[in-house]
Amino acid sequence: MTVTLVPALPTLPGPVRPDPLGVLGVPGEINLDHAASAPCARAAADAVAELLPWYASVHRGAGALSRRCTLAYERARQTVADFLGARPTDHVIFTRNTTDAVNLLARALPAGTTVVTFGGEHHANLLPWPRGSVRLPVPDSPAGAVRSLDAALGELARDARPGLPVLVSVTGASNVTGECWPVAELARVAHRYGARILVDAAQLAPHAPVDVTASDLDYVALSGHKLYAPFGAGVLVGRADWLDAAPPYLPGGGATSHVGAATHDVRWTTGPARHEGGTPNLLGAAALAAVCAAFTAADRAALHAREQALLTRLRAGLAALPDVVELRTFGPTAPRVGIVSFVVAGRDSAEVAAHLAARHRIGVRDGLFCAHPLTRRLLAEAATRSGRTDLPPTALRASLGLGTTAHEIDTLLGALATLSR
């Protein structure tokens, strides 16, 4: 199997440094499914290749290999902290992915915490929360989200249990529509009521900077595999107090400072290690950190402008197809990252996705995108808005990334045009 860089390296005179944010891919395969898992960035592949000969235990050995691996792991933690603008007192805990990070925080909530989410969330930000959590209706604008949260937190503050902790948990960007949520404003509202906020940055971080300090966020969760860093690491970043007071997420080796002979004679350590029991995923952490460093060094404004141009091309092309209806929560001009969900009226979405793959070698996602309540609602809204009675019960999603080209977008649009009347 031939593996190449997409986009192709520029042909400049003299030695050319490969772009660390170039991505691996297979020629001819059009990957428009970055929101599910992004391809591997050169930076991640190189970091893993460089570390592999040294691969040994982390925090568990005195040998040179082990010491180097321990250093690489802890440096990765710092690089991720810097990438996310974490406060010096924050913990950076390596997890498997965003789902794992949200579940970790869910297990670390102080007793009696009420969690407030919106119905537009991915299942990873709906299902881990305890009973008694509040799910606000999906708002129709970013300002509506802020108003709705303000009203809900005001009500909670007046209810019978004032003084108990409240955690607001919202996505940074929707995995269904790509629409961006006003996380800094939501954080301001949350803090006005003494609540904390977690931002699920799984879809935002690959497309736009996320800054814990600048946006005054309490916690951020993300997945390496969506940030061009496969190898199985994610991260939870945020305030130390709840995390240090909570029972360890993975009780076991590495999470303790003392274990005595009696069954329950154990003192758990504080800091990230408390929740990282067992041998850590060094290669995952190193890959994630390498991509974070590459993004930190990159011109993010230029990357954003490029992606927005491709997104505009895609949305304009879809709008021109008579049977295609876009799904959206907010207005058509709301800020969004490179993710678009849509349906082809009169066509089953799974069949369309299979056709795109078989005939055109285009990979898109179909279904309800692990956000069933939201996607069902948006399908109903799309039917009302378009006046169509023949929309399918599931949707298609095209999501763009670093390697996406205008030619790939045009190929998708051309393929859809053959299906749309």
Ligand SMILES: Cc1ncc(COP(=O)(O)O)c(C=O)c1O
């Ligand atoms: C917004 C959002 N949050 C959370 C997740 C869960 O991510 P993971 O499957 O990496 O845990 C996803 C995955 O698609 C997502 O899009």
